[in-house]
Each structure stands twice: as C-alpha cells, then as structure tokens.
Amino acid sequence: MQDRLTVNLGERSYPIFIGSGLLSERRCFEPYLDGRQVVIVTNQTVAPLYLKSLETTLQAYKPVSIVLPDGEKYKNLDTLNTIYTELLKQRINRTATLVALGGGVIGDLTGFAAATYQRGVRFIQVPTTLLAQVDSSVGGKTGVNHAMGKNMIGAFYQPQCVVADTDVLRTLDARQYSAGLAEVIKYGLIGDREFADWLNAHMQELLALETAAVVHAVKQSCADKAAIVAEDELEKGRRALLNLGHTFGHAIETATHYDSWLHGEAVAVGMYMAARFSRDLGWIDDSAVAFVEQQLLSARLPVRPPKEISVRQFMDLMAVDKKVLDDKLRLVLLEAVGQAVVTDSFDQQALEKMIQQIGLER
C-alpha cells in the first residue's frame, strides 16, 4: 500500500509519499539527495525507535545525525543554534540535505534550520506523528517559538519531498494518535463533506490502524490541505480556513500552560465551539452540530473545554492573537459540514454567551 501526492507550488512543487514501510525505501529519498551530504535531525524519543532504520536506508550517504531533546519547549532559537553549531562542526556545506525525522517540533526546527543555514539548504520531512503527517507535511511553515509568542519566528520553506511511513504510527500513544485525528476531521469539516462522511464510515478502521484506511486518511488530508495552500502559499487569505478551532484551541492551550492538553485535543474542543457558535448565529442547525460532536467523540477526542477557564479568560486569551497579529478578532466558522468561512462580523456578546453556555454543560 503506497501512494503519492504532489503539492503544486510551481517550481517549489514536491511529492508526498504515503504508505507502509517507506522508511526503508531508498527510492523515496535518493532522487532528492543528489548524492550529497545528508544530516538527519531527530529527538531522543524517536531516535531509539527509527533512527537506525533511516540511517541504514541512507547509509550510502554516510549520514550525520543530530539528536535533540524532545518537547515543544525546545522549539526555540537556542536549539536552533545547537543545530547550526553541529552543522558547522561537521563541516556541512550548502549542498547538503537536512532530513527531519520526528513530529511537528522536529519538522519546524529542521525546516527553519534548512531555510537559514548558509542561506538555505535542502530538506526532507519524515513525519512520525499523525499530526505531522497530515498537517506540517504540507504548507512549508517552519520556525521556532519566541518567549513572547508561539511560531513568531520562521519562514515559508518547502521540502524536497515528504515521506510519511504509516507504520511508524504504531508506536504513537493512543492519545497522540487521536489528537492527530482532530486535524484529519478538520479537513472534512472545512471543505470536504465527502471525506467527512468517509471518516464516519471508517473511524473504527482508523482507530485500529488498518493500513488502507490510514493511508487514505493521510492522503486525503494532505490533498485537501495542499489544495488550499496551492491557492494561498503565504497565508494572505483562504489559508486561514485551516485555523478552524484554533483560536478557541490556543486559548485552551495557553490557559493550561501547554502542559496538560495536546494541540489536537484543544483544536477538537475549538472545532466543537466553532460549530456551536455557528449554530447560535443561525448558520447551521442542531444536526450539523451533532455531526461535529459525534465525529470528534468517535475519534476519542474531548468536546468541552476544561472548567477552570472562565468566560473572561477565554475572551482575553483569544484577544491576544488579535492584538499581536491583527486589529480584529477573526474566527473560522461553519456554514455547513464541509464549508467553513473566515469572519469578523459577529456579536461579541453572543460569543461570550456561547462560551458561558458550554461552561454550564460540563
């Protein structure tokens, strides 16, 4: 079971390979390496599981490996500098390729290191979480956090190719896997009703990690995201749809200090809140809200925010993004299952009321 998808970005187009056992497939890597130096960047969690295997696949290139500590808190300029130092110590030149073996943090760090080491070297993504396979594989967002805000430093930089080996998801814990499913569900909700229905029919197979279902889900997610990114590579418009559930979700992540909620879990709740608010505005009916809630629950995801967050705190935290990034609070809401829109025309009080109401249901 192997599949291939192309992300169409003109001269920056690249393929995504999706399937079982791809970590051992030299042909997924070799055409993109051009016979030069190879550096694998990974972390201490992933290295014991998959580094040896990838090193073996790439052994003709005598790869250098850099193993970083694991965690979002290491996604910063200091770790980036650690990578630069190691690259310079190993005398890595401009013709090298960096291979990111890990989840979103490793992908973002490695991609940004590749974008900026000697003004740009090539890189390949080997995402090892479901979230990274369906999200950071497509779109070229790379970067690090700043003490004052997440993802505030970075670049749009596309990989040479993405190798998504679905076998590696077997070592992912169930909670992480479900968190990845939240983003998969998102693609259906924002623009692909057919995929949303397919997910309802195949959720059990996905939870059982059946290869055919996982390959389809990853491929369709990447295809949906690629279609949006191809239209709006630098996120000036339509690409904002991909933030469905994220404004509510970021508020939850911030309020809980990024240490008890996974990103996908917070986004799941955020998508449910977006659905509820869309209904309050009269855009969708109760059955659409139920569709969203049931699909999230079937993926073993939460749909209510933690009760320690007050309405006031929610509103304040959502306003932070706004203050830093733009003048107005924009939300992604639903006009139907499979049809999202970005809007800033809604009543602040109605929003507060929805958050308050959901609070009472907990």
Next chain:
Amino acid sequence: MQDRLTVNLGERSYPIFIGSGLLSERRCFEPYLDGRQVVIVTNQTVAPLYLKSLETTLQAYKPVSIVLPDGEKYKNLDTLNTIYTELLKQRINRTATLVALGGGVIGDLTGFAAATYQRGVRFIQVPTTLLAQVDSSVGGKTGVNHAMGKNMIGAFYQPQCVVADTDVLRTLDARQYSAGLAEVIKYGLIGDREFADWLNAHMQELLALETAAVVHAVKQSCADKAAIVAEDELEKGRRALLNLGHTFGHAIETATHYDSWLHGEAVAVGMYMAARFSRDLGWIDDSAVAFVEQQLLSARLPVRPPKEISVRQFMDLMAVDKKVLDDKLRLVLLEAVGQAVVTDSFDQQALEKMIQQIGLER
C-alpha cells in the same frame, strides 16, 4: 540629481533610488509601505545623524524605531532576538515594513529579521555607507554571523525598494569611504572595463564627493551587480565572481581579528593579490597589474597585506572557507581588466610563491 534603477528578479523585482536628499523624499517610501506599520531599525552611530530626518519623512506612519549598538560583533542571533522582542512588545504585525537605516550590518540584520519575523514581513533598505549602497543594496543576502563563521545563518530575501541618499556619505569618515570605493572598483575589474576607465577619469571627483560622480558610481555599481545577481540569484554559479579579492581579503580580516582592517581595505589588497597571481599564471600582463594597483592607490586604498601574516597562515586561513563550504579552494582571477573568472585549476605552490613574493615587497 536623482536616478532610478530596477533590479530584475521576476516577482521579486525592486527599484533602487539613488540621489541627493532622498531621505526626505516621501515618494521613495510611500508606494512601498501600503499604509501600514513602519519600524525603523538603526544603530547608535547613525541614529543621531539621520533617524530624526527619516522619522519626519515617515511621520504619517507613526514609525517605531529600534536603535541597536554599532558594530559587526553585534551581527548575531542575540541581537536578532532583541529585534524580535522589540517587535513583539510593540505589537508589530505581519503587514508591517521594517526599514533598515545604516550600513551593511544593519541591513543584514534587519533584512534577516524581516525574512523571519512572523514568517516574513516587508523591508526597505536605506544604506548609509558607500559599501552598503553599492554592495548590500543588491542581491538580497541577509543574515547574521555564528561564533564559528561569518554569515553562516541567513536567507535570500529581497527588499521592497532601496533608497540610497548620496548626501549621507558626507558624514562617513574618509577611510570608510575609501573602503566602499574598493567594491566600486571591483565591479569594473570583474566585468565592466568601461566603468574601470571611467573610475580612472573621475576618481578625484569621487573623493571630493561630487554628487554627479557619486550618483553615477553608485548607479553603475548597482547595475553591474544587479546584472550578475539577476542571472544567478541563489549564488550557484556566476555570482561567485563578486568574490574577487574576498578569499585573500577574508584571510587578512581573520588574521587581524576583524579589528584593524576594514572589509573594503582587505578586499583591495585581495584584488591586487588576485591580479598578481593572474599575472604569474600568464593570464594578464604587467600593465594590467599596474592598472589595478594604481586604481586602488588612487582611491587611497592599501595594496599589500600586513606583514605579520606568514605564507603558511595565509594558506591555512584561505583553506578554512574551503573546508566549511566546499571541497576545493576556488579563486576569482582576472583574464583582463574587466574580465574575471572563477577557477580551481592553479598550482598551490605558485600561489604560495606569489604570497611570499608580495611579503618581500612590504
């Protein structure tokens, strides 16, 4: 006296405005700002001289100003982080434009901050040294130094426009001005014999800062560089010609710890050494070497390396670039005044002999 030149890089094309008094010309800035937030980045040397003037020109945008300490040693990730922190504190968003007011260090730092703040905001260059006007204005090289090497971290990122006000050169000290002339001379030597002859005829006017001569020299230098960069934006081939004199020059800068020789002075010596070696290889004759030497001397530039650098040290330092960046030592040499080539086919011993010979002449 005002002139305009376009750097042709497809959708990344931009104009360079060159002339007297441009710092006060709103029309050089306004079409590139789009009515949004403006942040001026400058240093403690330039701020007292020109910041007020630029702030007045841009006052409709209520510009925020960031004043950094002056010097190459601040061109690093720490200073970059200082810029990011200030941008976040001031709630600067993705629609902002950063304006670099200063020499090469400010341009490189600000350009890289613009390339990476929130994955890219716009920037405008206002170069205040001759070197920055004729060199960093064109080509989009941005970045910072790493403890293990100069310019090891960075990005190719083009400005919206460049505003080169030749009046600001009047406050530049004579040594800095001559160092800038070294790069002006370089453009003639590598590919523009006509310009090389013009420089011989107009060197006194340039040294007297006569506006017409300065505008022509800046414009022709930018045009010559732009033609090379347009052919090879990402420095994969022909752009390497711009390194005439730089391999020898870097060795001098490193050996003297970057604290007694200006970059342009080291490059001047490097260009003379390249001319001497070209003659030793039989590519040019004595009169061409004399042309190079006389032109550099007429611009009040040095043409012999400092005597404390041994032949061995020269060879070792030149090999450092090679080891980090590539397998082979490449040099830019002259086939004629106005015709340079990149080559790695020369005899190591002949090179050592040239360095030794020049050492005896000091």
